[in-house]
Amino acid sequence: MKKFKEFDIQFVGLKQGKHQFDFEIKQKFFDAFEFEEFNDANVHVDLTLDKKSTMLELTFECEGFVNVYCDLSNEPYDQEIKSKLHLLVKFGDEYNDENEEVLIIPHSEYQINVAQYIYEMIVLSVPNKRIHPGVKDGTLSTEILEKLEAFQPKEEKENKDGETDPRWDQLKKLLTDK
Template identity: 35%
Template sequence: MQIVKYLKQYRIPFSGLAAGKHNFEFEIDDKFFDCYEHSLIKKGQLKADVEMQKQENMLIVNFHITGVIQLTCDVCLSEFESPLDFHERALVKFTDEDWNQDTEEVLVLSKTDYELDIAGLLYEYANVRVPYYSKCAEQGMNQSCDPEMLAKLSSEAADAEEDNTEEQIDPRWDILKNIKNN
């Protein structure tokens, strides 16, 4: 129930607005991402500037989202801040018919609806921007991988390689393999 209450602040009541452009600002923080169980983003500080153009039969909603999200490096496992700055657009059509065919860019609302819930859109737009492969040096701000962790990883890789070569050299295994063939 708390989740639903928190996400209510991401609704835009458009029924009383005059035709034309209207601007809104929304803060997106850790609490927002906590509302979504499977969110790729757990921590972040984003600001969404939303411009809504109200027309008779539709809304044109432009999003400009900026800020930083917390990612974990896939190489050295350290957490780092990654900047985000992007634009998105959604079209909202009004209809009296039973319409279940929302597309990626066109949302459909009933003519009796009076507010637009953009929480799902903000969540989707931010999570789509999470890179498939996170690396400090590539997505971080003037940051490189943790040298101590890289040294540990390279020494463990060298140890594992030594173990593999020792197994290949040991002639006892070759003799045991021949027993299986008899």
């Protein structure tokens, strides 16, 4: 974890109480994790470390954007993200991160690296289905969207007189004739 040295937080030597840490996350951070779904990123992370006598409470809050491709139009856009993560750090005999809300670290540790938690919080805050805002409000016009519209199934429309297709009327009679 040498590449994430700036995310090491040394809690030994800190007084009990709350301590603030700020991180600016850019695309370089995700490149280090070899995560290629984001084109660009600009996320501000506020970390509050509440040091207590027997444990640490970490509260991560992030806000910003990541540039991703739309799932419908394949156009890049900035997806706003906002997320919060709460983590308890307790001390034990050996390292254990099986529980996602509680991290157990050995008594001999003097620092904690928070890069993995920041990475997971940001990646999980992006929606599963990414849709460009222009698709939602109809302002985006691309060739792909026009093709999707052309291949969309058409609904059966009634005639101007309010009559339906006589073939369907005959089939409907079969359902009612019992």
